Amino acid sequence: MTSVFLPTKHPVVGWAITGHLSQVQTVKISSGQSISSYLDFKSPELLGYTPFGVITPSAWDTAKLSIQVSVDASTWVDFYLWNSDFETHHNVSPSQIHVITDYPLIGMPYVRFRSGTASAPVNQTADRTLQIVCGTF
DSSP states (O other): OEEEEOOSBOTTTOSBOTTOEEEEEEEEEOTTOSEEEEEETTSTTTTTEEEEEEEOOSOOOSOEEEEEEESSSSSOEEOBOTTOSSBOEEEOOTTOEEEOOOGGGTTOSEEEEEEBOSSSBOOOSSOEEEEEEEEEO
16 A cells, blocks of 8 residues: 555645545456456545545556446446436546546445446456555545
């Protein structure tokens, strides 16, 4: 785990998060798979945190990145915003941070990531480690 202190104003998100801590966790998408390991936000280490950014590895097979959530770490559902008929997904590129602006993830106990979408998953051709920047709000 890496701990960092965020500046007074996060330039991408655009609102003050003064004094809030963040930490970086990792999840892995195994070679030949499209679903990552998951983050447990009920664990003592992550209690009170929520994901707000994904740092993609330098090697990434072209694919969107989508999110799944669970209340029990067993049954997973695709993440949709309340007023949307579309699964939430993000266009990602290698070696970049991608800000998660879907703050309804606050309070979700288990979160994992998919290479691709529910209708078009993309298996990665090698192990891929995503760095998930988690913060307190």
